[in-house]
Amino acid sequence: MWKGRFREETDVRVQEFTQSLDLDWRLAPWDLRGSEAHARMLARTGILTPEEGEAILQGLETLRRELEAGKLAPRVELEDVHMNLEARLTELVGSVGAKLHTGRSRNDQVAVTLRLYLRDRLEGMVDALRGLLEQLLLQAERHEDVLIPGYTHLQQAQPIRLGHYWMAHFWSFLQDARRLDFARESLALCPLGAGALAGSTLPLDRHATSWELGFQGPTQNSMETVGQRDSLLDIHAFCLGVALHASRLAEDLILYATQEFGWLRLSDGFCTGSSMMPQKKNPDVLELIRGKTGGVLGRLVDLATSLKGLPMTYNRDLQEDKRGLFASLDGVERVLEILPPLLDGIAIDEDRALAGFRDGLALATDVAEYLVVRGVPFRLAHEKVGKLVHWCLESRRDLPSLSLAEWQSLIPEVEEDLLPLLDLRVSVDRRKTFGGTGISELRRQRAAGRRSLQVWISR
Template identity: 45%
Template sequence: MDSVDPQSLSAGGARLWGGRFAGGPAEALARLSVSVQFDWRLAPYDLAASRAHARVLARAGLFTNDELGRTLAALDDLEAACAAGLFRPTVEDEDVHTALERGLLERLGALGGKLRAGRSRNDQVATDLRLYLRDRARGIAARLVELADALVEQAERHLDTPAPGMTHLQHAQPVTFGHQLLAHVHPLLRDLDRLRDWDARAAVCPLGSGALAGSSLPLDPVRVARELGFASAAPNSIDAVSDRDFVAEFLFAAAMTGVHLSRLGEEVVLWTSQEFGWVELDDSFATGSSIMPQKKNADIAELARGKSGRLIGALVTVLTMLKGLPLAYDRDMQEDKEPAFDAVDTLDVVLPALAGMISTMTVRVDRLAAAAPVGYTLATEVADWLVRRGVPFREAHDATGQLVALCASRDCRLSEVSDDDLRAISPHLEPEVREVLSVRSALAARTTPGSTGPKAVADQWGDVADKLTDWRDWAALPVVPR
């Protein structure tokens, strides 16, 4: 159940707070106050919480067994009607809670109003939003795994494909392209770690806290928390309804993910350019130009860059909203949901598109291999060769720099310098240095864990693949028990 177009709302509805007021709200207030057009997506979670609340009221002796059975049946019927689009919020339903209570009243009459006992919209919305975000976090995790899988599959094909590694966007040292691709997987694994860490902190149930002071009714918040899949009940009722750390932290995780997707997108834009030409995108994951027939644009990668701004902005919005609020609940907190929903929706569309783009792209191995030694990327091999012969690195660095300068002045390769020129630069530069002046030897020399040598990259690939298997299992776990 996603957001609702305000124009689609029908007439009807009943406010939850009108008893003290002689008249209805002004139209300007109603227009500002209404949130059902976006918080309607919380309906399944509100209904799940209502089932748990009905059971706790029955255990407290406030519902008979018959009333409990009828209420649970009505909640099930209402959920089915919502899912089928047969029950929708109205223009007078202020929020999702109001709309669903109206649905219960339509089905149960006065009995539908008994469920409100012992809870407030303050603890309801805090519970619903936690349930929603915990549920959707697993969906995002599943999509992160899909993107990581696409990168891992491409990396497997290129465990020993040479490529130019860069710093400052300048050619630096040869790497394997598989190593470069896996370098984008590790940030995604950290994003997954953040989601799981966040989920552990978000697994605290506010239901039972009421408006801010708890309830005088004999409720059982611990049992409700357990029924709803939370690890614990909130230890402080004021904090329970005031806390939106879980929203801000979720948005930080989303923003950090957005940054990682943006960096991947930027590299794909470079790789597919005429200047690089390392990668060819599949036609199904690229676009053209309305005026230039020859164009093939990496729009998915560019949109990944652009949409990172929305994710960062959502985090800033919520932090700014929270920073000056007194305890407990304040209506400012209505502004927590749209940024959170937008972040979920943004990742839901960006991640599958990126995964499809990566999985279908063609890597141009010939272009990568040709570019790997360009820019004197083997210079470090010379310096390391000298170090292995006892030359202090400071001296080795200086001698290698002179060698590069000589080659640059003559527009030749490091290996093309004569023996006499080598000795003129440094008596330590012997002809045997040419043994290390190939991309393949440079890559083969990188054998330490985490380095770019083919064997080290293959080991890294296996480790990453194992971790992704564990993440698939976590992402598949249900959050909200029936």
């Protein structure tokens, strides 16, 4: 490739060290797409004769068939997917094949190939993420009447509907859908024609190749085109968002499925056993989902660290940009594939969940707000109810078991109308503020979630 400038053959150890075929051979079909558009543009602008353009296009079609049949094996000494395909094209069509690279550098060729690949790859992510969002909506409907403890600091806080819990995760993952939109938008412009860094003296028609390849237009600055990897950072950010949200969901489900919590049961098909302890049912799938998140985060930091000190424009460091990206996309894709069926197989022990509320202390906030309605300043109400809770714990009494007389001896402002409010279902359904856990609000946000999902899919 650079034999005109060099007088020594490349050391075989350098060939092995610098090759990227383990990374980029998967990009071969997309490299052919970019090459076809480039060849047609060269022929239209007169840089190639019509006969030369047609010969190259026929050769590229033969290459495509060889790839699909698995008959094309890459050679390490040719470094990467791009040079391997060009070398094989020249074998097929003769010296005219060497004209394909006219007006093109591997810098812009790599950039357009990767964008074409990522554009298709992210399109598949839309369907995968949609499947998870639809499953969460289904769970929210399926469990709308199931009451469970809500936690802060991993301590029982207030009663909630399980459907409300599922919707919390739905809205989190919908944010990832918006991140996916942003990542896809960052791939909207075509790098082809930027050359090594400064464009070309040849009359290339960058707009024509952009439109043929389905881009909105060409990138604006040739230096920025080959030197930046912002679009990859955006994709890493999307992957990290999904991984973080999936990890938090996995952590919850692991906890709720323990003997100590015990009100959530995972399907046997998504758990494993122990090689030594016969009684074990381990949430390995959820633990692996949680475990993959560190790698996704690390790979984003890896790319950002590589980019922070690179001078304009292209540097060979950027060859490594795909290694972490492909690993994160592969990992997140597997997570999105396995989470929906895992969630679909979850069973809830409602009696066990309700047993966790036995002492009624999760209703303490209801009592404080009851006092507020009767004119007691909230801080004073908070103090009064806090003392009541302390008395119940010391006396080993459950909140719902107190008689009206006992209530009034502890909090004189209490009237008989408090007692019907000390019911879990009543408590949950009184939380009708926008976004609350009451049944009317849960159904409203489910409908809103469904509309938001449809808008996202249609967009």
